[in-house]
Amino acid sequence: MALSSAFPAAHGAPDAGERRRRRQLIAGAIVLAVLIALPHGTSDVYFQNVLVLTLMYAALSQAWNILGGYCGQISLGHALYFGLGGYVSTILFTQWGVPPMIGMLPGGILAALLALLVGWPCFRLSGHYYAIATLVIAETGLLLFLNWDWVGGALGIYVPFKTESWITFQFRTSKLPYYYAMLGFAAVLWLVSFWIENAKWGFYWRAVKDNAVAAQSLGVRIFRTKMAAAAISAFFTGVGGAFYAQFVAYIDPDSTMSTQLSILIALPAVLGGIGTLWGPLVGAAVLIPATEISRSYLGGSGSGIDLIFYGALIMLVATLKPEGLSGILGFRRRRPEPLAREGEATSATP
Amino acid sequence: MTAQALAQVVASGLLIGMVYALIAAGLSLIFGLMDVVNFAHGEFLMTAMYATFGIFVLTAIDPLFQLPLIAAFLFVIGVVVYRVLITRALSVKVNSGMVQIFTTFGLAIFIRGLAQFIWTPDYRSIRGTLLSDKTVSVLGVYLPLPQLAASIVCVLAFLGLYLLIEKTDFGRALEATREDSEAVALIGVDRHRIFAMGWGIGAATVGVAGAMLATFYYIHPGVGATFALIAYVTVALGGFGSLGGALVAGIVIGLVEALTAVIIPPSLKQLGIYGLYLLVLFIRPRGLFGTL
DSSP: OOGGGGOGGGTSOHHHHHHHHHHHHHHHHHHHHHHHHGGGGOOOHHHHHHHHHHHHHHHHHHHHHIIIIISOOOOSOTHHHHHHHHHHHHHHHHHHOOOHHHHHHHHHHHHHHHHHHHHHHHTTSOHHHHHHHHHHHHHHHHHHHHTOGGGTGGGOEEOOOOOOBTTTTBOSSOSHHHHHHHHHHHHHHHHHHHHHHHSHHHHHHHHHHHOHHHHHHTTOOHHHHHHHHHHHHHHHHHHHHHHHHHHHTEEOHHHHHOHHHHHHHHHHHHHHOTTOSSHHHHHHHHHHHHHHHHHHHTTOGGGSHHHHHHHHHHHHHHHHOTTOGGGTTTOOOSOHHHHHHHHHHHHHOO | OOHHHHHHHHHHHHHHHHHHHHHHHHHHHHHHHHSOOOTTHHHHHHHHHHHHHHHHHHHOOOHHHHHHHHHHHHHHHHHHHIIIIIHHHHHOOTTHHHHHHHHHHHHHHHHHHHHHHHHOSOOBOOOSOSSTTOEEEETTEEEEHHHHHHHHHHHHHHHHHHHHHHHSHHHHHHHHHHHOTTGGGGGTOOHHHHHHHHHHHHHHHHHHHHHHHTTTSOBOTTHHHHHHHHHHHHHHHHOTTOHHHHHHHHHHHHHHHHHHHHHSOGGGTHHHHHHHHHHHHHHOTTOSSOOO
16 A cells, blocks of 8 residues: 555645544544533433443543554453453552552553553564464463462452542442543543644654655664554553443453453454544444343343354454444545555556 | 472473464464564464363263364464455555554454453363373373373374475475475466465464363463464564474474473473573574574
8 A cells, every 4th residue: 555645635736635633533522521421311221331332442441452453453452451450450440549540550551561562572573463462461461360379360359449539530420420420431542543644653653654764765763663652542441441440340360351342442443444544433332232232132241142243243344344334424534545546556567 | 398399390302482483483384484473472372272161061972072173164264364454454555564463463353352352351261071180100200191191192283284285286385385486387387376285274273282282271362372472482483484493492492492491490490491482582693493
């Protein structure tokens, strides 16, 4: 793919990109307003719970998308960062009374450091090798936490209820504060992605994804670029883990570090549109309610129907609509020109 | 530890190592041929295990005699997956990296769901086969017959695979397609046929391993994931696309796993092979025999 596709502004009129970004901001504001109003339509706790999870996966997937989408490094081990962030904030809270609102920062920072440590050997690998390495490393982390008694081993840690406040991030009477916290988290990640799309780093990442050799010849330092994407992506994933641990008031290795969760973090972006601004949100809005509803009404997760549904959906979207579902809704980043050109070129030369 | 106990550990490591080698061989074959990692490889294994279990329960045919049937069944699955799914995934131009990984990952989840739907998540095991609960003693080392048989069958299958690739016209076509899939079209080789055969053979080999594993290992929908992870480590250690590498690495992994289980608690036994993988990753990312 031509490097120029990473610079959409170079193709259209210079102000076309600016106008598109303004439209996206307006769309973002409208979506935000709708989401602020949404939970007031119901007091159903189950429904609110689904909404919280949907926003959380949208945010996590948007964080994954920074590395997997914009930079093109498919990580299958993001649950490791999620779990680590959750454990750090939970242990800080239960052992030393550090409030989770503060504890989530060291959680995110440690996750980012771990991502750098993982990236150091792994970013010498490309494509599938990288994906496999992240898979094995996350599994190693899971194994260690399962056998580490100080952090509760396989049993995990229950988060004791202290006081109902934003500092402890504990609310007993209503789910709404969690909803608005997740909404804020998702909004921050949307804004970060929005900023990345037009920032220097964002162009570097997409250049590395599209054609690493060409990017390097233009002076992009590939290794450093990937490391930056990994650190930012892992930081927000770790913060998400801290949120989640407080939300469910419990953390254990199997529910926060498994490969299954790593996939679930990546899926909304893949389904909605990998490397796009709206993809993770659209993907999560489709996937999470569908999963939760099928789990509650189609005979539970034990029957395997939810897995069949998932698997089929992933295969269908990956092969038939690889640009993601958000393309259908017209949210797609404009880039057909260089693609069409490349398509012609490859079909012309045998 | 006495020499006797050490010999016992080494023997069991060697036996399971041969099985790991064959599982990795199928993965490596497909990867070497067309640069695609099959993330559903473990689920192929799981399918073979359930198929063996199902046939044994229904007809009481011993797993040993089911081998040709299971291999053929998995061969068909491999070919169908290539024709229906992989050709589509490879023709996608947008986000090709993501498409290749998630297409087979989606397949893995789909097969796992299907297995759970048909068989429930319960653990199953095959009892009462010809070899069940029998052991032989060689120089004071006890070898359970099912494990021994699995190991021998896997070595034979590995040998067959090696001969097929090195000594036959088909093997030469496979090798040529691996070198340059565009050029072989000029001399009349249909590369889609070769690719499909590659998937069929890769699936059949893992099918043989699965059928043998089913005689002494618990069968459940998630069983493939464990073995797939070991297969990735094996292939990464031996070098992607290298068949000889898969054999050596499989045995090394089997030994390391068996020895780790002695030194540290058995619940951590995979730590040894994951550690080995990380070591390879740092020191020699292309693996022992790889040409990355």
